[in-house]
Amino acid sequence: LEAVREAAGGVRGRGACGHPDGAARFTLSALSAFTDDLAAHVLGGGCGRGTAGVLPLPLPAGASAANPESAERLAVDWTLCEGHGLCAGLLPELVRLGPDGYPALADAGVPTHLRGRALRAVRRCPALALHLDKGADAP
Ligand code: SF4
Numbered sequence: 001l002e003a004v005r006e007a008a009g010g011v012r013g014r015g016a017c018g019h020p021d022g023a024a025r026f027t028l029s030a031l032s033a034f035t036d037d038l039a040a041h042v043l044g045g046g047c048g049r050g051t052a053g054v055l056p057l058p059l060p061a062g063a064s065a066a067n068p069e070s071a072e073r074l075a076v077d078w079t080l081c082e083g084h085g086l087c088a089g090l091l092p093e094l095v096r097l098g099p100d101g102y103p104a105l106a107d108a109g110v111p112t113h114l115r116g117r118a119l120r121a122v123r124r125c126p127a128l129a130l131h132l133d134k135g136a137d138a139p
Contacts, residue, residue: 001031001035001038001039001042003092003093004027004031005028005031008023008024008027008028008031009024009028011023011024012024012025041107041108042106042108043096043104043106043107072109072110072115072118072132072133072134073105073108073109073110073132073133074091074094074095074105074106074110074118074121074122074130074131074132074133075105075130075131075132075133076102076103076129076130077128077129077130077131078129080127080128080129081102081103081127081129081130082126082127082129083100083101083102083103084125084126084127085097085101085103086121086124086125086126087103087121087124087125087130088103090117090120090121090124091114091117091118091120091121093106093114094106094108094110094114094118095121103130110132118132119132
């Protein structure tokens with residue numbers, strides 16, 4: 001959420017027209033008005049309502065129109081994880097380090113635009129603890 005806030009702040013006043021300013025204001029307003037809800041969705045269980053397929057966005061990798069919730073998800077094998085924290089540095093949008101220094105993963109599936117970086121984090125995990133779980137419909 002902080003990365004989104006910084007990106008929106010960096011856009012203001014830099015467009016050739018007012019459209020980027022409007023989009024940045026909308027984003028910053030939503031972040032301010034829904035801070036707790038957004039935090040709950042990013043790193044918690046959220047409100048329990050389905051979100052995939054609500055907006056006309058590309059489906060995450062592994063998802064299908066029939067089952068938009070079947071996206072790949074990041075998972076940690078806790079018997080292997082040594083708390084290096086490398087994954088949080090490589091993929092801060094989906095992984096945060098908890099107070100114990102171990103990763104806390106976003107509850108949502110891996111969005112298509114982050115799949116490459118998620119695979120990179122998986123490959124670089126020194127303990128081979130991080131992996132992508134495929135959804136039920138994934139090939
Ligand atoms: S990089 Fe691997 S071992 Fe290190 S915290 Fe992440 S999952 Fe655990």
